Amino acid sequence: MANPMKIRAKADGDVVEVKVLMSHIMETGQRKNQAGEPIPAHFIQMVSVTCKGRTVLSAQWGPAVSANPFLSFKFNGGHKGDKVKVTWVDNKGDSRSDEIVIA
Amino acid sequence: MPIIHRWLAAVAAGAGLALAVSAAGQDKAMEEIQKYRQMLQDGNPAELMEMNGETLWTMPRGANGATLEQCDLGLGPGKLDGAYAQLPRFFADTGKVQDAESRLVTCMTALQGLSLEEATRNWHRPGSDIEALVTLVATRSKGAKIDVPARHPHEAEMVAVGQEVFFRRSGPLDFSCATCHSQDDKRIRLQDLPNLTTVQGAQASMSQWPAYRVSQSAVWTMERRLIDCMRQMRFPDADYLSEAVIALQMYMQKNASGATLEAPGIKR
Numbered sequence: 323m324a325n326p327m328k329i330r331a332k333a334d335g336d337v338v339e340v341k342v343l344m345s346h347i348m349e350t351g352q353r354k355n356q357a358g359e360p361i362p363a364h365f366i367q368m369v370s371v372t373c374k375g376r377t378v379l380s381a382q383w384g385p386a387v388s389a390n391p392f393l394s395f396k397f398n399g400g401h402k403g404d405k406v407k408v409t410w411v412d413n414k415g416d417s418r419s420d421e422i423v424i425a
Numbered sequence: 426m427p428i429i430h431r432w433l434a435a436v437a438a439g440a441g442l443a444l445a446v447s448a449a450g451q452d453k454a455m456e457e458i459q460k461y462r463q464m465l466q467d468g469n470p471a472e473l474m475e476m477n478g479e480t481l482w483t484m485p486r487g488a489n490g491a492t493l494e495q496c497d498l499g500l501g502p503g504k505l506d507g508a509y510a511q512l513p514r515f516f517a518d519t520g521k522v523q524d525a526e527s528r529l530v531t532c533m534t535a536l537q538g539l540s541l542e543e544a545t546r547n548w549h550r551p552g553s554d555i556e557a558l559v560t561l562v563a564t565r566s567k568g569a570k571i572d573v574p575a576r577h578p579h580e581a582e583m584v585a586v587g588q589e590v591f592f593r594r595s596g597p598l599d600f601s602c603a604t605c606h607s608q609d610d611k612r613i614r615l616q617d618l619p620n621l622t623t624v625q626g627a628q629a630s631m632s633q634w635p636a637y638r639v640s641q642s643a644v645w646t647m648e649r650r651l652i653d654c655m656r657q658m659r660f661p662d663a664d665y666l667s668e669a670v671i672a673l674q675m676y677m678q679k680n681a682s683g684a685t686l687e688a689p690g691i692k693r
Binding site for chain 2: 389394
């Protein structure tokens, strides 16, 4: 499995703010190596965040997203103690899931 | 007012406005860059390297199969908190003034039994062990005051050597560090140049290193940055962990003492 993500989730009443730092090279496919050959594209394509079985965020990413992406968002309906699960899948089929308890 | 005069007055006013906008345009650019930097503070990818550093710190490695948990960074074996803010310093066991990087390498070789090559492998590339460990050590000093009084005779000597190196002009461009870093309010394109000869300049600068360089997708350690400065001056390559590089850090950290360490920073 790929490198772990760093997730923080904080509840303020009904609103939960989630911040995720993902470890990924996010290679665009446009760069060339020393020999002049294009370095193959390798980037996260899908991100999905669930809370208690409900999808709270779903994203389609492309090569425009920087390396080691940082995602910050808020959603309604989560509470302290609930679990938030973040999953990403990249264009090579590699994926990573990490969970955290809302503080 | 006759029409032609009104027209001239309007053009003059417009030109005046245009001039004001272009001068303000540069400051506006700096403002926007500051805003961008503020936004980046949250979610600094250096936290990922810190996590890797934590893994390496507790991993048994090398011929001795030991972890780094007994590594002495100046405050006693295993004491991480606040240690980075007091480096470089003199170490009795090696008889040398050492910075964070050379001290970590001492621990990796002496405690763990890793070879010098293994310990310093890929020091200049993203994803190295040294990058992860320095990020860990620096993060554990976040919020501490930089405290490098240089009281020990070897430390004072290194400050003097560092100052000498800082001001010495050399290389094909006849540059010294002072060429770019000894005046206030200078910049190269949109990169501000800190005046490292003053307490203020040194404090503002040294409190931000090591830093995640967005353009490199990597945390750069202080040695990495200094050795790259030398490359930019077209100096011959300085050896990693050499005394010259440690001496430069000693000079700058002494000037920077009193500043609150905000590392790991995040930069262009």
